[in-house]
Amino acid sequence: MQFADIIIPLGVENFFTYSVPTEYEGTVAVGGLVVVSFVKNKRYTGVVYALHSNPPVGFETRPIERVIEEGFALSASHLKFLLWLSEYYMAPPGEVTRAALPVAMRLESYTSLCLAADWQEDGTGGVELSLMEREVIGVFRQNGEICMAEVEKLLRRKDVYVAVRSLLEQGIIQVKESVDDLFKPKLERLVRWARVFSGEELGKIIDSLKRAKAQQKMLCDWIMYCDEHHTDSLPKAEFTGVIGNSTAALKGLCERGVLEVATIEVSRLDSTGEEVQEMHALSGEQERALEQVRGHFKERDCVLLQGVTSSGKTEVYIHLIEETIRQGKQVLYLLPEIALTVQIVKRLRRVFGDRVGVYHSGMTDSARAEMWRRQNGENPYPVVLGVRSSIFLPYRNLGLVIIDEEHEASYKQKEPAPRYHGRDAAIMLGKMNGAKILLGSATPSFESYQNAMSGKYGFVELTTRFGEVMMPELMFVDVKEYRRKKMMKGSFTPVLYEEMKRVLERGMQVILFQNRRGYxxxxxxxxxxxxxxxxxxxxxxxxxxxxxxxxxxxxxxxxxxxxxxxxxxxxxxxxxxPGTERIEEEVKQYFPEARVARMDLEVMSNKVKFRALIEEFEAGNLDILIGTQMVSKGLDFERVKLVGVMDADSLVSFPDFRAEERAYDMLMQVSGRSGRKGEQGKVVIQVADRENRVYRLVEKGSFHGFYSFLSREREMFHYPPFSRLIQIELRHVNEYSLRNAANELARKLRERLERRVCGPAEPEVARVRKMYRIQVLIKAEQGLSLSKLKTFIRQKCDELLKGESGKGLKVYFDVDPL
Ligand SMILES: Nc1ncnc2c1ncn2[C@@H]1O[C@H](COP(=O)(O)OP(=O)(O)OP(=O)(O)O)[C@@H](O)[C@H]1O
Ligand SMILES: [Zn+2]
Structure with a gap:
């Protein structure tokens, strides 16, 4: 008899052994997805970790219920990577799997399902439904939104999984927790010409519409639009917006056989259809950098490219991508935030067209599953652009991993587990696949910079902006002084106010940076x-x-x-x-003529709005953009001549050993948005704490100087990059029990680890969702075996959890916390 050890996508340790029914022997493979029933007969989609013939002792195994079609199996190397994540980040494999597979792929008993909103009785496209499928539909019709476990209960059957899945794939039912329907072809309504008309014919039609003015106008507008945009169709929603929203007129034109509204199937994965263009030729300095990167790659896996803002790092990447895909290999291009994908995807598609696929958390779950399946299939995208979660996609033949803005803290997954660092995980992914890895930034993280200085990574620099553009002029302005003299205009010093006026009068643009959101x-x-x-x-x-x-x-x-x-x-x-909203209000008061927009998490949560905002600003339809750290990095706008940092002190004053590094990065990055093309830009930095050493280091402008200065302290206090950190967080509803447990844990750990143990300490936010939190930090110097250390930590935590103080206690690990 064959047995399979299964990873269940839940935060549980261990694998679970199931028996393989004879009918499935040969079909079940390591990495394959299978349906099994778990605690309380709940069904889950699990991943096969291993196959063997050793019956487990002490309990009767349950059989695997079903093997999921091939398209979704994980390859051996993919599974190996997930297990590495689990091991390194001290997260159960189930938790990693949970993060790795889109919801649509790991259907489980708890997943809420309902009939698709737009499904109608005849909506099966002629496909004959099975009896079971019809029964399942009946259950949903009566009960609305229910989960699979309930369907099973109501039908008093255990084998509804097949039917449910088939209905899901046909789009008849949908997963409730995802926004969109699952696996269902996405349909779009399109307005287009009913047939091809000659100019003469159109003239006649227009004449014949003399008594139907609305139709005539719509037709004329449509003709003009098609001419201007070289198109002959438009999504209905856009048609309504651009051409006109008179349903009657559109209906009239359709009845006359001039236009038609067609329903077509579209992919959820954005595609362009835009014409591709040649890559830009590289400048001398960029060419040299590219040459050096290639040189390093001959000997090393990893290279750090440090290029000042607007030096054209992206252009260098593009050349490397082109070389890689020409060799038939894949490229993963990572960005820290969705916000940045908008502009970069355009730049990549201009050159690589439809060969670029995008993957991020803003996509619907179905789109993610579609992407997953595509990458696992015969015709994967050669280039994947995405945020950290793209490391979970399947890769066939990875040749290059680019990690742009590698210093960004947003690469780190905070909640829920696995708390992985997108950059570090991507480096490992690259290494496991034999790919080359390029890290890029204007302000590298101390970790990467240290690796570059020690020779572990290759190091390449771009020291000038593209096109001989000057770096912006930095002006530090003391807010205190102007406050005392009562010369402030709201949050604006007269200096910033005057500079803004000057820039706006010249028709140029301003970015205001405020490190907070909300009013x-x-x-x-x-x-x-x-x-x-x-x-x-x-x-x-x-x-x-x-x-x-x-x-x-x-x-x-x-x-x-x-x-x-x-x-x-x-x-x-x-x-x-003041937060961004308040700044916006003040701007409206002091610059009533200016066209202002705000960009922060609030706006960002709406993808369409966000993209529109960037396009509007790019097109020059806005004068001032106010934002949080989202405006600070990576964005490339030509006409921004002034950046105002409203309150730089707020950057410096966090209780964190990385605060100064972050503040420096932020100031350099946000300055980097000013004067990227043409004449030199300016940056006004408003501060109260003028003597702060970070400002002095920023003024000096040497990254190496800044690093050398601060890294001495880091080394002295055993902080990264000179040590590794592991944070253990305990949570409990009772503050007193929590303290006791934490003290006990720290004591146990100190027995062996001694002064490497810091805390217990209260985090900045000591209570979340009614649970108190407390943290113990372990500093591991270089040379200490991390895996032994982790085993020891886990062992001590297990002891704690099993003991008296373990009741109601929750333990979380964060390896390399940020
Ligand atoms: N070789 C080139 N030919 C034409 N345009 C270029 C070239 N190099 C850079 N540019 C242009 O200069 C601008 C800045 O380049 P890019 O955005 O690649 O810089 P970056 O180093 O990535 O900057 P940041 O660190 O601020 O993101 C872009 O608009 C880019 O199109
Ligand atoms: Zn709260």
């Missing part, structure tokens, strides 16, 4: 000074003026603003520190 970060009582905090988390709530509510960024709870102070009952709440 103001917090509300404070004007009588007793109490700060309004979240009731569940130990953190101040953010005030959103436009809906007059408070929002907790940690647990997400919302509440209205109390009229009197909850502490003293006398004062009322006033805004402190």
């Amino acid at each position: 103001s970060t917090f509300l404070q009582c004007n009588h007793c000074g109490a700060i309004l905090k979240c009731k569940h988390c130990d953190v101040s709530m953010t005030y959103y003026r436009f809906r007059n509510t408070l929002n907790c960024h940690y647990c997400g709870s919302l509440r209205p603003v109390p009229t009197v102070c909850e502490e003293c009952g006398q004062g009322h709440y006033v805004n402190r520190t």
